Amino acid sequence: xxxxxxxxxxxxxxxxxxxxxxxxxxxxxxxxxxxxxxxxxxxxxxxxxxxxxxxxxxxxxxxxxxxxxxxxxxxxxxxxxxxxxxxxxxxxxxxxxxxxxxxxxxxxxxxxxxxxxxxxxxxxxxxxxxxxxxxxxxxxxxxxxxxxxxxxxxxxxxxxxxxxxxxxxxxxxxxxxxxxxxxxxxxxxxxxxxxxxxxxxxxxxxxxxxxxxxxxxxxxxxxxxxxxxxxxxxxxx
Amino acid sequence: xxxxxxxxxxxxxxxxxxxxxxxxxxxxxxxxxxxxxxxxxxxxxxxxxxxxxxxxxxxxxxxxxxxxxxxxxxxxxxxxxxxxxxxxxxxxxxxxxxxxxxxxxxxxxxxxxxxxxxxxxxxxxxxxxxxxxxxxxxxxxxxxxxxxxxxxxxxxxxxxxxxxxxxxxxxxxxxxxxxxxxxxxxxxxxxxxxxxxxxxxxxxxxxxxxxxxxxxxxxxxxxxxxxxxxxxxxxxx
Amino acid sequence: xxxxxxxxxxxxxxxxxxxxxxxxxxxxxxxxxxxxxxxxxxxxxxxxxxxxxxxxxxxxxxxxxxxxxxxxxxxxxxxxxxxxxxxxxxxxxxxxxxxxxxxxxxxxxxxxxxxxxxxxxxxxxxxxxxxxxxxxxxxxxxxxxxxxxxxxxxxxxxxxxxxxxxxxxxxxxxxxxxxxxxxxxxxxxxxxxxxxxxxxxxxxxxxxxxxxxxxxxxxxxxxxxxxxxxxxxxxxx
Amino acid sequence: xxxxxxxxxxxxxxxxxxxxxxxxxxxxxxxxxxxxxxxxxxxxxxxxxxxxxxxxxxxxxxxxxxxxxxxxxxxxxxxxxxxxxxxxxxxxxxxxxxxxxxxxxxxxxxxxxxxxxxxxxxxxxxxxxxxxxxxxxxxxxxxxxxxxxxxxxxxxxxxxxxxxxxxxxxxxxxxxxxxxxxxxxxxxxxxxxxxxxxxxxxxxxxxxxxxxxxxxxxxxxxxxxxxxxxxxxxxxx
Numbered sequence: 015x016x017x018x019x020x021x022x023x024x025x026x027x028x029x030x031x032x033x034x035x036x037x038x039x040x041x042x043x044x045x046x047x048x049x050x051x052x053x054x055x056x057x058x059x060x061x062x063x064x065x066x067x068x069x070x071x072x073x074x075x076x077x078x079x080x081x082x083x084x085x086x087x088x089x090x091x092x093x094x095x096x097x098x099x100x101x102x103x104x105x106x107x108x109x110x111x112x113x114x115x116x117x118x119x120x121x122x123x124x125x126x127x128x129x130x131x132x133x134x135x136x137x138x139x140x141x142x143x144x145x146x147x148x149x150x151x152x153x154x155x156x157x158x159x160x161x162x163x164x165x166x167x168x169x170x171x172x173x174x175x176x177x178x179x180x181x182x183x184x185x186x187x188x189x190x191x192x193x194x195x196x197x198x199x200x201x202x203x204x205x206x207x208x209x210x211x212x213x214x215x216x217x218x219x220x221x222x223x224x225x226x227x228x229x230x231x232x233x234x235x236x237x238x239x240x241x242x243x244x245x246x247x248x249x250x251x
Numbered sequence: 252x253x254x255x256x257x258x259x260x261x262x263x264x265x266x267x268x269x270x271x272x273x274x275x276x277x278x279x280x281x282x283x284x285x286x287x288x289x290x291x292x293x294x295x296x297x298x299x300x301x302x303x304x305x306x307x308x309x310x311x312x313x314x315x316x317x318x319x320x321x322x323x324x325x326x327x328x329x330x331x332x333x334x335x336x337x338x339x340x341x342x343x344x345x346x347x348x349x350x351x352x353x354x355x356x357x358x359x360x361x362x363x364x365x366x367x368x369x370x371x372x373x374x375x376x377x378x379x380x381x382x383x384x385x386x387x388x389x390x391x392x393x394x395x396x397x398x399x400x401x402x403x404x405x406x407x408x409x410x411x412x413x414x415x416x417x418x419x420x421x422x423x424x425x426x427x428x429x430x431x432x433x434x435x436x437x438x439x440x441x442x443x444x445x446x447x448x449x450x451x452x453x454x455x456x457x458x459x460x461x462x463x464x465x466x467x468x469x470x471x472x473x474x475x476x477x478x479x480x481x482x483x484x485x486x487x488x
Numbered sequence: 489x490x491x492x493x494x495x496x497x498x499x500x501x502x503x504x505x506x507x508x509x510x511x512x513x514x515x516x517x518x519x520x521x522x523x524x525x526x527x528x529x530x531x532x533x534x535x536x537x538x539x540x541x542x543x544x545x546x547x548x549x550x551x552x553x554x555x556x557x558x559x560x561x562x563x564x565x566x567x568x569x570x571x572x573x574x575x576x577x578x579x580x581x582x583x584x585x586x587x588x589x590x591x592x593x594x595x596x597x598x599x600x601x602x603x604x605x606x607x608x609x610x611x612x613x614x615x616x617x618x619x620x621x622x623x624x625x626x627x628x629x630x631x632x633x634x635x636x637x638x639x640x641x642x643x644x645x646x647x648x649x650x651x652x653x654x655x656x657x658x659x660x661x662x663x664x665x666x667x668x669x670x671x672x673x674x675x676x677x678x679x680x681x682x683x684x685x686x687x688x689x690x691x692x693x694x695x696x697x698x699x700x701x702x703x704x705x706x707x708x709x710x711x712x713x714x715x716x717x718x719x720x721x722x723x724x725x
Numbered sequence: 726x727x728x729x730x731x732x733x734x735x736x737x738x739x740x741x742x743x744x745x746x747x748x749x750x751x752x753x754x755x756x757x758x759x760x761x762x763x764x765x766x767x768x769x770x771x772x773x774x775x776x777x778x779x780x781x782x783x784x785x786x787x788x789x790x791x792x793x794x795x796x797x798x799x800x801x802x803x804x805x806x807x808x809x810x811x812x813x814x815x816x817x818x819x820x821x822x823x824x825x826x827x828x829x830x831x832x833x834x835x836x837x838x839x840x841x842x843x844x845x846x847x848x849x850x851x852x853x854x855x856x857x858x859x860x861x862x863x864x865x866x867x868x869x870x871x872x873x874x875x876x877x878x879x880x881x882x883x884x885x886x887x888x889x890x891x892x893x894x895x896x897x898x899x900x901x902x903x904x905x906x907x908x909x910x911x912x913x914x915x916x917x918x919x920x921x922x923x924x925x926x927x928x929x930x931x932x933x934x935x936x937x938x939x940x941x942x943x944x945x946x947x948x949x950x951x952x953x954x955x956x957x958x959x960x961x962x
Binding site for chain 1: 278279281298299300301326327330352354355357358359360361362363364386387389392393396425426427453456457
């Protein structure tokens with residue numbers, strides 16, 4: 015460890031943790047971002063309860079992907095570490111995870127409603143309605159609670175028939191959103207997009223409580239503008 | 252091309268793209284502004300998917316007004332380019348176009364409701380209810396989708412009996428707002444005014460779901476304070 | 489004119505115009521502040537349609553309180569000048585007036601509802617429900633429209649049995665708020681307080697559409713903490 | 726007095742008063758923070774009606790905890806001083822108190838509704854529904870009004886069966902929130918958390934007017950992650 019590859023990942027994870035604060039998604043210390051290096055079998059994550067302005071790349075916690083034991087650093091990793099680990103293990107394609115309690119998305123999580131795809135902002139990022147998990151049972155909460163949170167997220171993706179990268183967000187019921195992507199920066203972008211989409215969807219329902227989702231063919235077209243073989247958005251980089 | 256006139260237009264279009272970000276109308280890269288030089292037959296527009304803070308006037312894409320072929324620059328123009336072209340072709344008076352997914356206006360677009368003129372802020376900019384387009388058909392979305400988006404905007408203006416400059420905004424159903432004006436800066440001002448008007452209109456309906464539009468004569472008076480031969484707002488510059 | 493007293497008033501009015509922008513009450517150029525020097529019979533007001541960042545004290549327009557003729561300066565005064573004049577003439581105690589289209593207050597004006605006193609934030613500034621004017625008639629709008637706007641504000645105060653300084657805000661139906669105070673700075677504070685009170689009142693009704701106003705005796709107590717002979721808030725300066 | 730211990734408390738109270746402004750919880754001068762030194766029997770609090778940007782540690786008012794007489798300083802203490810004193814006397818464990826009129830929390834206070842625990846953001850800070858006080862009687866308002874406000878807060882905690890530190894916030898009906906904590910900084914954090922929780926709860930009810938609180942066992946688990954003997958959040962500092 016402690017070598018160049020881990021240094022780059024610490025830097026990326028630190029930057030992602032700063033980015034969610036700058037984007038206004040974090041109040042106090044309710045949020046954390048992580049990244050993974052699957053070859054080395056390590057996950058880097060924010061330390062628990064440290065104020066954002068005291069964070070530095072060197073303070074990021076490094077844990078083993080397989081069993082979560084701390085590999086480097088003196089600080090305890092985020093208490094949500096087992097949730098992040100569960101997501102990396104359950105979804106081989108993802109490289110970064112972000113958790114926030116951003117206002118609009120958390121309101122949907124608290125209302126236990128999935129977010130319908132009302133427009134192209136949604137379709138540019140999420141390939142269908144954004145799922146909400148089932149409630150955790152008393153036994154799950156009493157046991158390895160944070161790992162169980164990861165499991166119900168993976169289960170929500172599966173019930174929806176989604177691969178993790180085509181639906182890079184799930185709302186945890188009575189809690190808040192988790193997002194992910196190929197790397198920590200993409201997970202941040204999806205957290206920002208989710209908050210925007212959640213806010214717009216709430217306001218759409220205020221204007222029409224029976225508002226209908228966009229047509230399937232428009233959803234498909236917009237999602238495919240940005241994702242997959244036929245994508246034509248951006249500079250093809 | 253590449254001469255002084257295009258340089259000025261690139262600069263104006265670049266400034267308009269910055270202005271919509273500074274005004275808080277853009278999340279991530281959901282937005283673009285363009286300008287036209289009808290004499291030379293060129294449109295200048297933001298390149299596709301480039302982060303706003305990396306933009307410079309020299310990176311703006313220059314395309315032909317008639318067929319959209321790229322005339323200058325190495326970057327692919329915005330994927331919304333055919334929509335902008337359709338608007339310039341369908342509305343001879345306009346010189347700048349702005350597209351955003353600003354929150355309040357997009358909610359109206361997603362709810363597929365036109366925005367009633369509830370007060371003088373509205374009447375100072377828009378000469379009646381702000382139209383929403385019809386939904387695109389499956390064939391339109393499967394075909395030249397972005398051009399079809401431009402066509403339904405022009406059609407919405409026509410059904411409303413509006414000339415483009417007296418109704419410088421249309422909401423695209425399940426998508427978001429487009430605005431325009433005599434030049435790119437005026438298109439930005441109309442995008443800002445639209446978002447303010449949309450937010451106020453939502454809050455008006457929260458306070459009274461049966462709120463009535465302003466009287467026709469007050470709408471007319473306020474619109475005419477700022478527009479046309481009898482205008483007496485501003486310094487007459 | 490042009491002497492020291494007018495210089496101080498220009499400065500105060502300029503500062504008030506900056507303050508409403510800094511407080512987030514102004515979008516584009518929808519807003520203006522004025523001040524009066526009753527001894528000299530002059531009113532100083534923002535010039536019409538000049539961007540806020542180009543304003544300087546020397547650009548403020550100086551008009552006669554009696555007939556509104558321009559006394560100093562090359563710029564046309566705000567098109568709302570006759571409204572301000574009407575307010576100073578109808579309410580001898582006031583020394584500054586502010587007009588904005590701030591979002592929450594304008595929503596109430598557009599819904600044509602007076603704002604009930606739901607709590608002490610309201611009672612600290614406004615001695616009862618904040619009135620909304622009647623609609624202007626077709627004849628009033630066709631005639632001296634801006635002066636008529638001032639008259640219905642004064643009439644709304646009178647129907648409510650209010651002196652201007654105990655109810656330093658009125659909502660003009662289908663338009664937006666006007667506020668005032670002993671000087672331009674106090675008028676700004678009342679514009680800020682009004683926007684806060686309007687936003688809180690909307691949210692209160694979202695939580696309970698039948699929410700009841702505060703008790704009369706609590707309203708009275710809070711208003712009297714800050715106003716009149718028994719006031720004990722602040723440093724008694 | 727005037728010695729090192731009071732100096733540190735003045736500094737902490739001054740910082741807390743700045744922090745509530747920086748966190749966006751204060752409009753104009755609607756807010757105040759205090760701290761206590763129980764050994765010396767003194768409370769330090771913001772002076773009344775002084776603009777926040779003129780405050781300095783040396784201007785903080787120092788009063789006696791037992792009878793509220795001014796011990797140091799030339800400025801009158803906040804008019805809410807008797808409320809703060811009542812809270813310190815009624816709740817021996819608390820070391821700092823914050824009062825604001827923050828928008829979302831005040832809306833709940835004005836609607837006279839307690840805030841249900843809809844999710845983990847709530848449970849991380851508040852051990853159950855956040856109580857709202859009863860209305861003050863006419864006699865209480867006519868008498869020692871500010872002290873009575875403190876008494877109904879303490880009574881609301883008692884009816885809920887709460888110790889002050891496990892429920893560090895109460896909404897005063899028709900007024901706004903008070904929060905507290907072991908020290909002034911913790912009281913500020915609870916004021917920030919309360920506003921976030923109040924805003925999320927309002928939006929949750931917009932999405933589902935019959936939204937159900939979180940399960941008791943999830944509330945308990947999250948509260949205990951951060952509080953008490955079994956806490957495992959943070960660095961155990």
